[in-house]
Amino acid sequence: MSSTRVTDLPLFPLQTVLFPGGLLSLKVFEARYLDLVSTCLRERRPFGVVALHKGNEVRRGEESIVFEDIGVTAELLEVDSAQPGILHLRCRGTQRFRIGATRQQPDGLWIASVQMLPDDTTAAPGEALHETVRGLANAIASLKGKGVEPFEQPYQFDSAGWVSNRWCEILPISLAAKQKLMELPDPRVRLELVDEFLRGQGVVK
Template sequence: MTALPDPSALPLFPLQTVLFPEGLLSLKVFEARYLDLVSRSLRTQHPFGVVALRQGHEVRRPGEAVAFEAVGCLAELIEVDSEQAGILQVRCRGSQRFRILSTRQGEDGLWWAEVQWLAPDAAVLPQKEHLASAQALANAIRMLRQRGPLPFLEPFHFDDAGWIANRWCEILPIPLVARQRLMELDDPQVRLKLVDQFLRSKGIIGGP
């Protein structure tokens, strides 16, 4: 993991998605403010913050009100390609979660935040009653691998309750706000328990 950036001035990339720790995020960057953000991140080797939008759009619209969630996740650059002039194809890895304390918007439209770092998930084994969720995720990954590029980064951690829960949260058909609330949970066992309940309710895994 790269060094944490200055918590008093974290550049933000608001998106209509939720980034989880160890998650994979692919971006097509073309707005000047975000091209500058990516260039700065490459130069300084510092991650930037990804936050989910509650109001507004990813592409800047003059006069539009923008609101985003209070908890986000740092994004570390792992790959940047420029196949067309003025457009960057970017792949990022989610790392540290943070809570926004205050925000300001620069003249170029880029949002900045003062943040508080949140503790990472404790690395804990999934409880016995949730092992079926781990096995079902392994099965899902085998199926996804046959269809094309995986939406997950390796290595896999099937012995980590938080990692299992986060990967399910990324691919399950749940509303954005529900995905956000799951990401915010401090206890990875509780997050996996809720995911397990959802999987059983949809018949993805057996049992009550």
């Protein structure tokens, strides 16, 4: 999707950064989000995930929250309702968006008028970044050896955007740093910054 259309989108502010192509597991129990999931399932529509800059994920009275201006739409892959009043969700990040006007419903759910941003351009990692690509393949193999499947297949090692996004998801960097990397419109620049960090940490030689 590369449209820049403007649309209304329900928001789920979280203390995490979702990347396009990334997986996200959520435990939902607040009424506003249970209703949101029901609506998204019924209408087959996504919701928006935005990183919290101030405040908490769980509503606490009239506590104010501040979230980032750019987020990522999430589509529902699995919904498990094994426990009454609690839903376990598995979602996939799809497309970035920029928030315009926002309003809060009486139940506390945020609705935003958003502009959908273009997908990453198709770009292969340059030769200088091949070690970083191999490093991700090794990281995936190591995680699989521990019984962890962090990313959705098929893997796209020939995509600078995919490789940089997957690295960003597992790197021990701050929420603010992940947000800035997610926002970058050029996937090659994003991967170059990841490569620079990895070399600085001695992960890639």
